[in-house]
Amino acid sequence: MNLFSDIRALVLDCLQAMEVDGSLPAGLDLANVAVEPPRDAAHGDMATNAAMVLAKPAGRKPREIADALAAKLAADARILSAEVAGPGFLNLRLAPSVWQAVPRAALRLGTAFGRSDLGQGQRVNVEFVSANPTGPMHVGHTRGAVVGDALSKLLAFAGYDVTREYYINDGGAQVDVLARSAYERYREVHGLSPEIAEGLYPGEYLIEVGEALKAEFGQRFLNAPEAEWLEIVRDFATDRMMAMIRADLAALGVEMDVYASEKALYGTGEIEAAIARLDAQGLIYQGVLEPPKGKTPEDWEPREQTLFRSTVHGDDVDRPIRKSDGSWTYFAPDIAYHYNKISRGFDMLIDIFGADHGGYVKRMKAAVSALSAGQVPLDIKLIQLVKLYKNGEPFKMSKRAGTFVTLRDVVEMVGTDVTRFVMLTRKNDATLDFDFDKVLEQSKDNPVFYVQYAHARVCSVLRKAADMGVATDDAALAQADLAVLDDPAELALMRKLAEWPRLVEIAARSHEPHRVAGYLSELAAEFHALWNRGNDNPALRFVQEGDHATTAAKIALARASAVVISAGLAILGVEPMDEMR
DSSP: OOHHHHHHHHHHHHHHHHHHTTSSOTTOOOTTOOEEOOSSGGGOSEEEOHHHHHHHHHTSOHHHHHHHHHHHHHTSTTEEEEEEETTTEEEEEEOHHHHHHHHHHHHHHGGGTTOOOTTTTOEEEEEOOOOOTTSOOBHHHHHHHHHHHHHHHHHHHTTOEEEEEEEEOOSSHHHHHHHHHHHHHHHHHTTOOOOOOTTSOOOTHHHHHHHHHHHHHTTTTTTOOHHHHHHHHHHHHHHHHHHHHHHHHHHTTOOOSEEEESGGGTTTTHHHHHHHHHHHTTOEEEEOOOOOTTOOGGGOOOOOEEEEOGGGGTOSSOEEEEOTTSOBOTHHHHHHHHHHHHHTTOSEEEEEEEGGGGGGHHHHHHHHHHHTTTOSOEEEEEEOOEEEEETTEEOOOOTTTSSSOBHHHHHHHHOHHHHHHHHTSSOTTSOEEEETTGGGOOSTTSHHHHHHHHHHHHHHHHHHHHHTTOOOSHHHHTTSOGGGOOSHHHHHHHHHHHTHHHHHHHHHHHTOTHHHHHHHHHHHHHHHHHHHHHHHOGGGSSOOTTOHHHHHHHHHHHHHHHHHHHHHHHHHTOOOOSSOO
16 A cells, blocks of 8 residues: 555646546656655645646646646545645645555554665666775674665565675775785784784784694694785685684674685686677777876876776776786776676666775776666765764774674664664765764663654554453454544544555665665654654543554554564564563
């Protein structure tokens, strides 16, 4: 049930009737006709822009169309009133019975209420985290992991076939640095002083890797030249780091469907095949790039390189894919990796990167456009920084990690649910403040508490109603007479519930799971407002002593609220609370 879609369908039916009776010319394009909440709730329940978008193609004045449309709409029993405002907007007020049907639909459908077929089963690959396998995940990775996982859940809820994927960057110089860093810890556990030179990873987490190397290889590599141990230690340490990363993700409630290896692209012909596809389109050439902006001539040396003509597909400058020594640039395996995803038959690709990858967006979109002949869209979401605070001060780095606060630090301090919800309270491209004290407060200023408290309150009134003999299962509550729910506060809560299916589709289309967290906060606020009004007006309390029929109706509204809260929290990866401790 999507009430906004239902009323839009009514508007379209009325417009087509106007074409038949000559009020409008036939064959108008109605695609841009929308029905949505008005900017000011005082103006009505819904508003449509139909008269505004059709005036020019119809050769009519907007108010002329709006007046005729209002008359058509008013004939429908669901429309209480249709009022023309301003130059031609049409504000609609719906009959209370329309809103009263919403809780019943939620009770009948359960947490499937709000599910959508928007995606039509399209296959979507969501690549996220993809942290270098050189240490534990830090707080920035935490936010990216939560956004990627919640987005995946949201898209699945909206009817897409989603694959969660992690790209292991195990083919670059950073894993050689990891090997050298682990080797020093291997020496350390043998009683030697580690030489943690500048550029190596100083984190104490590598002591465990050193101990594992000792257990596996004994003293075999202690005096061996680097060429003898580098590859073995690199693979050993990378495997250990990926096991740590998988455990970190599990602690956050994140499970990947696919772990793809950058190293696996080398020596398999995949990079060469991707570049050959671009070359076949005339997009690979030998050339000299202009000096980078901000560089003085002496800082830059012109040289001929193998370039990808990415400007043909919207980039600002063509990009090198092969270094002067003949080896591939870092961009070449990334091109091949995305070609691999395209070849696997995905209809859409989504990459979730840290904010430091901003300069990477246009070149990667250009590559995907060229590789897929413009058929596979790529959306890149950049994750801004998380600023940590405790006791009013910036929270310092983790000693174990050496340079940063880890994902595990955050989860152990506040729990998985709080971590996930708070990471979704801001849009991905906005900096997020994470205050360890505030996120644990039990107050309305703490959004995760406020939402979970609403769910717990529903559970408490359900228990109380059951104790007085009211049937509280969803099937029974769906049969309650909801016509008694006519107070403005009750109707406001029903209106908010009706927004859920529309919100799901908007958030899924825009790839913005933070909208779900925002909606849940608004829904909780409406529920708590009704609860608080019951403190002053006993007739608004959910449990009406001695009146089972009215109690069932009010409990139906409360339970419908909990159904939607549970569905929304499931998308965010957060558990609903039955009671607050």
